[in-house]
Amino acid sequence: MKISIGPIQYYWSKTQVEQFYVSLRNQVDTFYLGETVCGRRREMTASDWIGLGKELAAEGHEVVLSTLCLVEARSEAAQVRRLCENGELRVEANDFTAISFLEAADLPFVAGPTLNVYSGSTLRTLQGLGAVRWVPPVELPGRALAELLGEYAELGDAPAIETEVFAYGRLPLAFSARCFTARHYQRPKDDCEFVCRHHPEGLEVTTRAGQHFLTINGIQAQSFGCVNLLSALPEMQQMGVGRVRLSPRPEGMSEVVAAFRAAIRGEPSVALTEPAPERQCDGYWWGGAGCAHYAKTPAAPLAALQGEEDALRPIVHEE
Template sequence: MKISLGPLLYYWPKQKVEDFYQQAITSEADIIYLGETVCSKRRELKSRDWIELAKALEGQGKEIILSSMALLEAPSEVKVLRQLCENGVVSLEANDVGAIQLLSESKLPFICGPAINCYNASVIKLFVNKGMQRWVMPVELSRDWLAKTLTDCEDLGIRSQFEVEVFAHGFMPLAYSARCFTARSENKGKDDCELCCIKYPNGRITTTQEGQQVFILNGIQTQSGYCYNLLNDLPSMQGMVDIARISPTGSESFATVQQFRDALNGQVNYLPLDSKECNGFWHQIAGLEKH
C-alpha cells in the first residue's frame, strides 16, 4: 500500500507552502498532491505557481498530482481549471465533474477526488470510461460500502482498471458552500473577506454549547472537528485499498506519514485514539465516534 499527502486544504503564506513541499519531497510519502481546492481567492500561489512547483518536484522519486477546485463559481475559475488540465506535465485530481468533462474531451487520464459524489460501481464505470485511473473514496463511506462497491466493480469487469485511495488521516472535508464561513465568523462578507482565513492555518474551530469541538470552518469548507485516523484500520484495507491519504495540517504531518509507513511495515502496534480523534465512518457508525 502506498501513502499520499493530499492537497493542502488551508491558506498558508507562500514561503510556508514552499518549505512544506521541500520537506514533503524527502518524506516517506509516495504521492504528493498540489493545488488549491477550496477558494480561488487564496492566491499566495497562483495556478502557474502550482504548475511550476509540480514541474520542480516531478522526477524526484514521488508521483506528483495537481488538484482542482471543488466548487467552481465564476468563469475565471473555469479558466484556471483549463490551465491545470493543460499543464502537460502531471495528472490532475478532478474535484468537480466539470474537470472530468474537460479532461475526457482532451483524452487525459485523471484521479476522481473525494469531493465528487461517486458512490457506486455504475458511476465508477462511467468515469473509468472517461479516463479515471484512481478513485478517492468519499470520506463518509465505510469499509463495508467499499467492499460491496468493489465486488460490484468485479461484476462489471472494471475492478482492475483503477486504483482505490482512502482518506486515512486529517480533518475531513464534509461540505462546501457558496458562502465563506470563516469570513462570516468575523462579520465580513465573502467579497470583502480580506483573506482572513490566512490567520487560521488549520481552520477555525467551532464548538457546541457544551464545548464539544464539532466542526472546523475553513473558508467555504466545513471540516470534521475531530481528526480522522485510520492508522489502526490499515490491516482491514489490505486487498482493497491501494493508497492511504494523509491530509496535511503542518510539518507534523510528516511524522504521521512516517507512523503510517512504520505500521505498514509491521513496526507499530495498536495505538488507542485520543479524545480528539475518530474513525467512525470507516466502521459505519457516527463519524465522530471511535470504534
C-alpha cells in the same frame, strides 16, 4: 500500499507551502498540489503549483494537480482549465468542470473524493471518462467500500482501477457558496481580506453547550476531529486499497508519515498521539458516527466491517 500527501486545505503563505513540501520530499510516494477550497486564494497561482509540481516530479515523485471542489465563476473555471492543460502532470478532478476539460483532451485523471461515488457502476462510468484512480467519499464505511469494489469487479469488462482512501487529517465534509470564516468576522465574501490565513488549521466551532462540533475553513466545513485510520490498514490491504491519503496539517506530518509507513510494513503497536486521542476520529470507516473514535481491539472493527453494528464500542472522552 503507497502513501500520498493530499492537497493543502488551508490558506498558507507561499513560503509555508514551499517549506512544507521540502520537509517531506524524501518520505512519501505521491504529492497532490493545488487549491481545492477557494478560488479567491491566490498566494500560490496555477503557474506556481505547476512549477512546484515539475520540481517534485523531476526528483522522482508522482505529482497530481488537484482542482477546486466548487467552481462558482468563469475565473475559477479558467484556473481549473489551466491546471488541466498543464501538458505534463496528472490532474485530480474534484468536480465535473475539470472532468469536462480532461475528457475533451482525452487525458487520464484521478477522481477526487467530492465526486460522490457510491456504486460500482458509477465508478465504471468515471473510468470510461478517463479515471485511473479514485478516492472514495470520506463518509463511506469500509464495509460499503468492499461491497462497491465487489460490484465493480462483477461488471466483467471493467479494467483495474486504483483505490486511494483518505486516512488522516480533518475530513472535508461540505462546501458552500458562502464563506463561513468571513461571516464569522462579519465580512462579505468578496471583501474577506483573506481572514482564513489567520487560521492555518481552520477555525474550530463549538455548540452553545460547549461541545466540539465542526471546523470552518473558508467555504468549507470540516470535521472537528482528525481522522486516523491506522487501525484500518489491514482491512484496506485485504480489499485491495492501493494508497492512503494523509491530509496536510501545519505540524507533525513527518511523524504521521513514519507511523503509517511502519503500520503498512506490519509493525505492531503503531500509534499516533498527534493530535491528542480525544481529537481523533474514525467513526465513518467503522460504520458509526463520524465523530466517534472506536476501540482498536481486533474484534470490534472486524465485526463492524462484517455488518455486526452492535459490536461497535466507541471510546468516550470526558473533558
